[in-house]
Amino acid sequence: MQLVRGLHNLQPEHRGCVATIGNFDGVHRGHQAILARLRARAVELGVPSCVVIFEPQPREFFAPEQAPARLTRLREKLRLLAEQGVDRVLCLAFNRRLRELSAADFVHAVLVEGLGVQHLEVGDDFRFGCDRAGDFAFLTRAGVSEGFSVEAATTIEVAGQRVSSSRLRLILAEGDLALAERLLGRPYVISGRVVYGQQLGRQLDAPTANVQLKRRRVPLSGVFVVSVWLEGQRWPAVANIGMRPSVTSDGLPHLEVHLLDYRGDLYGRQLDVIFHAKLRDEQRFATLKALRQAIATDIAAARDYWRASTLLIEPGSK
Structure with missing residues (x-):
């Protein structure tokens, strides 16, 4: 093209x-x-x-x-x-x-x-x-x-309503990823390059890739089960997208992704983050200990999702 x-x-x-x-x-x-x-x-x-x-x-x-x-x-x-x-x-x-x-x-x-x-x-x-x-x-x-x-x-x-970008934004804001997929004809995906962040995930026992969004606003927020395409391989993952209320905010949305069982340096890599299911809304946690526990719970929920999923995504699969 x-x-x-x-x-x-x-x-x-x-x-x-x-x-x-x-x-x-x-x-x-x-x-x-x-x-x-x-x-x-x-x-x-x-x-x-x-x-x-x-x-x-x-x-x-x-x-x-x-x-x-x-x-x-x-x-x-x-x-x-x-x-x-x-x-x-x-x-x-x-x-x-x-x-x-x-x-x-x-x-x-x-x-x-x-x-x-x-x-x-x-x-x-x-x-x-x-x-x-x-x-x-x-x-x-x-x-x-x-x-x-x-x-x-x-x-x-x-579902009896006209397909439009406006309607799609409302559906994504509600976290209805199955209906969003029907309107798109594919799962909802955000692509971006991994850039340096605050590296807080390392302190929380869950290193994350900070994916560059390059937009003022995003159509969805919260914690999601996702998968990630990385250089021809697919990884099950969990992601947080939004304003990160528990950490110092710069007023912009951020997308942070934890790839399950991934070991390696992601900085500078281009990722396709595919959204599958919403786990919860964003929350503000008073302490790092509470945030660490919530992240551990999210990761466990993502693992349960992938174990039960018919997609059967294995870490690093083609």
Whole structure:
């Protein structure tokens, strides 16, 4: 999959494609349905498929402190889009200049002059341009005048409700990982590099990998049974994600993972942390002794989970 960062990096060979536009946060089953239709139209027209995304996401630009929790950071999103067979991603920097672009100017600069779009797939509730003045009806009219077709995405429902990033955030916040997996079409995963932390886990008889989140907010918090993909091997594990109320906080969420029976140095490694079940909410413990006991209980519960699990993950298995 080809990544193009910014309109200024578009070249003549990038013109002529079918496209869709959106945040695609989570790349859930609703997004996957749009991408499947995009691929089909690309094959039909004999052109590449292109997904236009924004970084930061618009609500993060307008109100970063109130923006919803990220389901996927950019690196994760790009990997998921590649897995869906997308040919090209155009990532636009969402800044004041883009924010002030009118809907008509956006269509002309991005879709017509930049990409030479032949067909566009969008949700019927999609809004764009300055003050969100552009909508599906506007795009349909623009397509008639500029020579591209526009089609509304099919709504996907699970358990009688529309699949959306907003709904997925609520489900993850409730700790319902089984339903989240149904909406995603896969388990929920957070990926990141292991960085140096406070190294408190060593004092608590449970060394942990501090996984870099690179986001202001996360959609779930608490203690979870997880598994970890590490360089082609899978490890059963237990994780804490959240604000760490029992230790000195920097005001940012942290993800700390203890791999069961792992021996080795994880610093600098890239981990995929796969969430399977919630054990408990985050708690504040008054003493390190109480925290140590809680961690030991969590590890025991994770071991019990894996012993009973049909996944049958052995430490270091392929």
